[in-house]
Amino acid sequence: xxxxxxxxxxxSGRLHVASQDGARVLPxxxxxxxxxxxxxxxxxxxxxxxxxxxxxxxxxxxxASTALAPxxxxxxxxxxxxxxxxxxxxxxxxxxxxxxxxxxxxxYQGMSDRFLSPTETALFPSDKDGIDFEGEFGVxxxxxxxxxxxxxxxxxxxxxxxxxxxxxxxxxxxxxAAGFGWMHCKPATSVAPFAVTPDELxxxxxxxxxxxPLTVKRNGEVFGQANGDQMKFGFDQLIEHAAYSxxxxxxxxxxxxxxxxxxxxxxxxxxxxxxRAIEQIETGNGITPFLTAGERIEMTAVHPxxxxxxxxxxxxxxxxxx
Amino acid sequence: xxxxxxxxxxxSGRLHVASQDGARVLPxxxxxxxxxxxxxxxxxxxxxxxxxxxxxxxxxxxxASTALAPxxxxxxxxxxxxxxxxxxxxxxxxxxxxxxxxxxxxxYQGMSDRFLSPTETALFPSDKDGIDFEGEFGVxxxxxxxxxxxxxxxxxxxxxxxxxxxxxxxxxxxxxAAGFGWMHCKPATSVAPFAVTPDELxxxxxxxxxxxPLTVKRNGEVFGQANGDQMKFGFDQLIEHAAYSxxxxxxxxxxxxxxxxxxxxxxxxxxxxxxRAIEQIETGNGITPFLTAGERIEMTAVHPxxxxxxxxxxxxxxxxxx
Numbered sequence: 246x247x248x249x250x251x252x253x254x255x256x257s258g259r260l261h262v263a264s265q266d267g268a269r270v271l272p273x274x275x276x277x278x279x280x281x282x283x284x285x286x287x288x289x290x291x292x293x294x295x296x297x298x299x300x301x302x303x304x305x306x307x308x309a310s311t312a313l314a315p316x317x318x319x320x321x322x323x324x325x326x327x328x329x330x331x332x333x334x335x336x337x338x339x340x341x342x343x344x345x346x347x348x349x350x351x352x353y354q355g356m357s358d359r360f361l362s363p364t365e366t367a368l369f370p371s372d373k374d375g376i377d378f379e380g381e382f383g384v385x386x387x388x389x390x391x392x393x394x395x396x397x398x399x400x401x402x403x404x405x406x407x408x409x410x411x412x413x414x415x416x417x418x419x420x421x422a423a424g425f426g427w428m429h430c431k432p433a434t435s436v437a438p439f440a441v442t443p444d445e446l447x448x449x450x451x452x453x454x455x456x457x458p459l460t461v462k463r464n465g466e467v468f469g470q471a472n473g474d475q476m477k478f479g480f481d482q483l484i485e486h487a488a489y490s491x492x493x494x495x496x497x498x499x500x501x502x503x504x505x506x507x508x509x510x511x512x513x514x515x516x517x518x519x520x521r522a523i524e525q526i527e528t529g530n531g532i533t534p535f536l537t538a539g540e541r542i543e544m545t546a547v548h549p550x551x552x553x554x555x556x557x558x559x560x561x562x563x564x565x566x567x
Numbered sequence: 568x569x570x571x572x573x574x575x576x577x578x579s580g581r582l583h584v585a586s587q588d589g590a591r592v593l594p595x596x597x598x599x600x601x602x603x604x605x606x607x608x609x610x611x612x613x614x615x616x617x618x619x620x621x622x623x624x625x626x627x628x629x630x631a632s633t634a635l636a637p638x639x640x641x642x643x644x645x646x647x648x649x650x651x652x653x654x655x656x657x658x659x660x661x662x663x664x665x666x667x668x669x670x671x672x673x674x675y676q677g678m679s680d681r682f683l684s685p686t687e688t689a690l691f692p693s694d695k696d697g698i699d700f701e702g703e704f705g706v707x708x709x710x711x712x713x714x715x716x717x718x719x720x721x722x723x724x725x726x727x728x729x730x731x732x733x734x735x736x737x738x739x740x741x742x743x744a745a746g747f748g749w750m751h752c753k754p755a756t757s758v759a760p761f762a763v764t765p766d767e768l769x770x771x772x773x774x775x776x777x778x779x780p781l782t783v784k785r786n787g788e789v790f791g792q793a794n795g796d797q798m799k800f801g802f803d804q805l806i807e808h809a810a811y812s813x814x815x816x817x818x819x820x821x822x823x824x825x826x827x828x829x830x831x832x833x834x835x836x837x838x839x840x841x842x843r844a845i846e847q848i849e850t851g852n853g854i855t856p857f858l859t860a861g862e863r864i865e866m867t868a869v870h871p872x873x874x875x876x877x878x879x880x881x882x883x884x885x886x887x888x889x
Contacts, residue, residue: 256606284578318642318816320640320680321678321679321680323750326747349741349745351745351747352747352750353676353747353748353750354675354676354677354678354748354749354750354753355676356643356676356813357643357679357680358642358643358679358816358819359813359814359816368713369812370713370714370811370812374812391690391692391887392692392887413812419671420746421746421747422746423671423673424742424743424744424746424748425648425673425674425675425743425748425749426675426676426746426747426748426749427676427747427748428645428674428675428676428808428809428811428812429811429812430812431812432812432813433813486750487750489692489750489751490691490692490696490735490750490751490752490753490754491678491681491754491755492681494640494680494681496680497680565713565714
């Protein structure tokens with residue numbers, strides 16, 4: 246099933262089911278919001294399924310400009326950093342010990358009160374702050390009991406999403422050194438319109454990883470097409486980490502971190518910081534500029550059989566102070 | 568005005584107004600939840616005021632065991648670390664550079680999907696993780712535009728709260744070194760029952776600081792009574808910091824960090840880690856043990872004229888694995 250939240254003037258929007266090709270959408274009777282569906286997944290699933298059966302014949306045409314993020318406000322947003330290639334490149338370029346990822350996943354608590362809509366202009370304070378994107382996959386969780394282990398964790402994955410974790414790199418070093426996590430560095434995040442059940446990915450959902458290429462375009466040109474299959478820690482391990490000292494609320498979004506591959510020379514990168522790190526290592530200088538006002542970032546993930554699974558992110562960058 | 572959320576079987580509970588002495592409560596007609604009140608503060612304020620006028624005569628007796636946290640789920644939880652005494656002691660004891668707080672506030676993004684009720688048993692994975700409390704004051708904000716400056720920031724403070732920011736100290740050093748902020752170290756937080764408008768504090772709300780002693784008791788004995796007036800950064804400055812690259816959602820809770828005073832030898836500390844730091848500095852060893860199952864932590868803040876402003880936190884510690 247593909248779920249989508251359509252703007253209706255409320256903060257949380259109106260839950261719809263989308264057709265397999267994403268062309269048609271139909272509101273879900275009796276389940277108002279995405280959070281309502283997650284709060285009562287067992288009760289909602291049959292209603293979602295029957296709506297899904299009807300969407301092709303009864304649905305209205307999907308207008309991407311009316312889509313909100315699947316959760317315009319989420320219970321929680323946790324973001325891992327599970328791709329070792331990304332860690333190794335950043336560590337080497339930034340003069341840190343090049344240790345890769347150790348046995349403990351990296352994860353931060355992000356703001357979850359506001360997710361940008363897939364086609365909304367992304368507003369930042371200033372283009373002097375190193376505006377960057379991060380292409381990621383993520384999972385949406387049901388309630389996960391505190392202490393859940395990785396072997397049981399994938400059972401709590403209800404939906405899969407495509408994410409652009411906007412970042413302001415100028416604050417990365419100072420916030421990392423302070424040890425309190427990201428604040429200025431991590432403004433509101435964007436999520437592609439369709440949140441899909443794992444079965445929608447077929448065998449591209451395996452080992453608790455999204456085994457699809459994530460295509461990032463900057464101003465229409467491909468910037469990266471790295472595959473989600475190279476996570477050092479699968480989402481099951483990330484869930485175990487997240488649930489150690491807390492029950493995880495239904496509707497929590499858990500991200501993979503920037504998708505990165507060992508063959509980055511061929512497939513490119515999912516963020517500017519990583520490309521600059523590669524340039525730094527190879528030439529002594531990061532060359533590719535960060536984003537400025539007016540640039541457009543698009544992300545999509547195309548399945549070889551099922552096509553454009555999550556729908557597209559397509560956002561223009563804007564700044565308060567040019 | 569004093570607001571309180573009473574359990575009614577829903578996730579967000581039912582908004583009530585409490586009498587000045589906290590003895591009586593009355594549901595607010597037409598404003599179901601604390602979040603509803605914050606989402607439409609200007610429209611809600613007159614209804615809250617008229618309910619407040621009636622609570623003394625029409626209200627029911629307040630039963631502390633029925634109180635939830637003011638926001639059982641909040642839009643956002645941001646926690647500063649604004650008391651320099653605390654920073655200096657921890658830095659010295661932990662062998663870090665003793666720089667105090669620099670010009671940039673420390674702040675982390677905490678989990679906000681679940682706040683513990685004021686009398687609820689606090690469950691943690693294990694008593695080997697260094698279970699600790701942190702007595703703090705906090706403010707509840709209206710929508711704060713991105714880029715708001717400190718001089719305008721106090722205008723967005725709608726309510727003031729008393730907080731116990733439970734912490735697992737065993738994970739402090741490793742999570743701080745990782746630079747991604749707190750995950751295992753910061754399980755669900757507790758908030759005292761009454762969220763009060765700033766005028767309830769009289770001149771104890773000044774310079775955007777809560778100038779009251781915060782009394783912490785461990786198993787009935789006073790552990791600390793530090794005053795909130797010694798914040799190096801007031802809440803106005805913390806709001807400016809928080810709003811740099813994001814609009815702050817209405818209903819966001821922003822904490823002061825562990826309340827600490829320069830005369831800690833007289834007033835004690837608001838967390839065990841700070842007392843252990845003092846012991847470490849003075850004797851070479853941290854002596855005071857962290858919490859184990861069965862211990863009780865109480866917090867309250869008594870105004871010299873208005874009495875027990877926020878009501879009390881009183882929670883027993885429990886662990887999954889003794």
